[in-house]
Amino acid sequence: MTTTPREGGSGSPFDMTGRVAVVVGASAGGLGQEAARALAAAGATVAVANLAPLGDEIEKVRASLPGSGHSAHVVDVTDESSVRELAEQVLGQHGRVDSVVNAAGIMLRKGYAETSVEEFERIIKVNLVGCWIVGREFGPRLAALGGGQIVNLTTVYAERVGPIPESAYYASKAGVVNVTRSLASELGRDRVTVNALAPAVFYPTAMTMPLKDDPDQLEWFAQRTMLGRLGDVDADFAGPLLLLASPASSYITGQVLYIDGGWSAW
Numbered sequence: 001m002t003t004t005p006r007e008g009g010s011g012s013p014f015d016m017t018g019r020v021a022v023v024v025g026a027s028a029g030g031l032g033q034e035a036a037r038a039l040a041a042a043g044a045t046v047a048v049a050n051l052a053p054l055g056d057e058i059e060k061v062r063a064s065l066p067g068s069g070h071s072a073h074v075v076d077v078t079d080e081s082s083v084r085e086l087a088e089q090v091l092g093q094h095g096r097v098d099s100v101v102n103a104a105g106i107m108l109r110k111g112y113a114e115t116s117v118e119e120f121e122r123i124i125k126v127n128l129v130g131c132w133i134v135g136r137e138f139g140p141r142l143a144a145l146g147g148g149q150i151v152n153l154t155t156v157y158a159e160r161v162g163p164i165p166e167s168a169y170y171a172s173k174a175g176v177v178n179v180t181r182s183l184a185s186e187l188g189r190d191r192v193t194v195n196a197l198a199p200a201v202f203y204p205t206a207m208t209m210p211l212k213d214d215p216d217q218l219e220w221f222a223q224r225t226m227l228g229r230l231g232d233v234d235a236d237f238a239g240p241l242l243l244l245a246s247p248a249s250s251y252i253t254g255q256v257l258y259i260d261g262g263w264s265a266w
């Protein structure tokens with residue numbers, strides 16, 4: 001059977017007009033917020049969500065988005081009932097969901113000897129289990145609506161490690177890659193694509209700001225890329241994100257798109 005991908009309002013596969021996108025983990029100053037901005041700028045109505053202690057912050061993120069009709073929500077990705085409630089809230093408020101971006105994640109910059117089992121498990125629960133829960137709750141809903149896109153944020157470290165000791169983070173993000181592939185396999189026949197974005201170091205973001213006190217480390221990251229520079233949040237992120245979160249990716253699934261200046265090719 002031949003099917004035709006749904007297009008946006010202008011006929012462009014990147015046009016998100018009339019579509020509803022959910023961004024989980026849209027914290028201020030992070031790549032989740034940048035994803036929400038990119039989707040809103042492309043015409044989408046965006047539902048942004050983050051942890052309860054960041055409730056005021058997520059409302060500010062919502063207010064900063066171009067366009068109108070966006071909504072702000074509280075969610076804990078480690079709690080399946082919370083993610084389920086988010087999905088129902090978005091459907092109740094907006095009537096549909098077309099794209100889901102899961103940018104929820106935390107880091108722990110500690111060597112293995114200083115990392116407790118509880119800390120390791122916390123990173124795995126937020127970054128990996130949370131990713132799976134978001135996919136499990138939104139995947140069937142997208143399928144019931146005729147298809148859509150799920151984009152999980154991983155990292156260039158998904159299949160390698162870096163100079164900073166953070167074994168729990170590396171392990172969790174490697175797991176995100178195979179959760180992405182597995183969900184893509186299960187949801188593909190329902191016209192739901194599931195892909196992952198793997199950024200290298202984008203600076204400055206909320207997650208990379210601690211590196212400001214280590215210019216030598218920042219230079220090491222820059223020189224590790226083929227382009228000899230760090231990722232520019234304003235110039236380098238929106239395009240790849242829109243590719244995977246829009247109808248442009250209707251025949252792309254189970255893939256990891258590295259936005260790393262060539263880092264992973266060396």
